[in-house]
Amino acid sequence: MTTQQHRNLAAMFEIFDVTADGYLTVDDFAAHAKSTCGALRLADGSPHWTTIHTALDAWWEHLRAHWGDDDRIPTPVCVTIMAEELVDDPVFFDATVGPIARTVFQVLDADGDESITAAEYTAVYLASGLTEEIALGAFAQIDADGDGRIDTGEFVAVVREAFTSTDPDAPGAWFFGVRPS
Numbered sequence: 001m002t003t004q005q006h007r008n009l010a011a012m013f014e015i016f017d018v019t020a021d022g023y024l025t026v027d028d029f030a031a032h033a034k035s036t037c038g039a040l041r042l043a044d045g046s047p048h049w050t051t052i053h054t055a056l057d058a059w060w061e062h063l064r065a066h067w068g069d070d071d072r073i074p075t076p077v078c079v080t081i082m083a084e085e086l087v088d089d090p091v092f093f094d095a096t097v098g099p100i101a102r103t104v105f106q107v108l109d110a111d112g113d114e115s116i117t118a119a120e121y122t123a124v125y126l127a128s129g130l131t132e133e134i135a136l137g138a139f140a141q142i143d144a145d146g147d148g149r150i151d152t153g154e155f156v157a158v159v160r161e162a163f164t165s166t167d168p169d170a171p172g173a174w175f176f177g178v179r180p181s
Helices: 003-016 026-039 047-067 075-086 090-095 097-108 118-127 132-142 152-164
Strands: none
Touching: 003 026, 003 075, 003 152, 026 047, 047 075, 047 090, 047 097, 090 097, 097 118, 097 152, 118 132, 132 152
16 A cells, blocks of 8 residues: 555545544444535435445445454554455445445535536535635645536546545545645
8 A cells, every 4th residue: 555545545534533532433434424414414314315324334344344343443454454455346436435426426516517616525525524725725636627627427536546546646635635745
């Protein structure tokens, strides 16, 4: 695993560790799903709400299957499991990260024009407790063509790249709000 991959995965799990105790649990994933759905103003039980909850439940189960029966996984172990076992697994991505990315994109696309603006994108970062400054910096990097919009394909590709890219200059390196060094 490269330094960039480690940094991205560690930043993601820091966001997921809602209790900030250094471990991830099913409750952390459920709380993250709840806060994401709340920030996106998704009604309980709605199709988008269900997709996010189901995908995060599946994500937890993938991690747990690689860890064992313990209900608490140290955050550094989650990073290692992701890097060594899951980031290149298309079954994992298609069951977890992909549906979340597409759902978040659809929700953020408030005007339904099949693209998201910097203002729409910022909502994801604010929901995760990151700052508007970080969100706008990430948006500028992800919007590679500089047209002020990100389409579905760009968004899903950047999310995948956030997990897999070894290039600190790649747009995905910015996705979790971690500025590459």
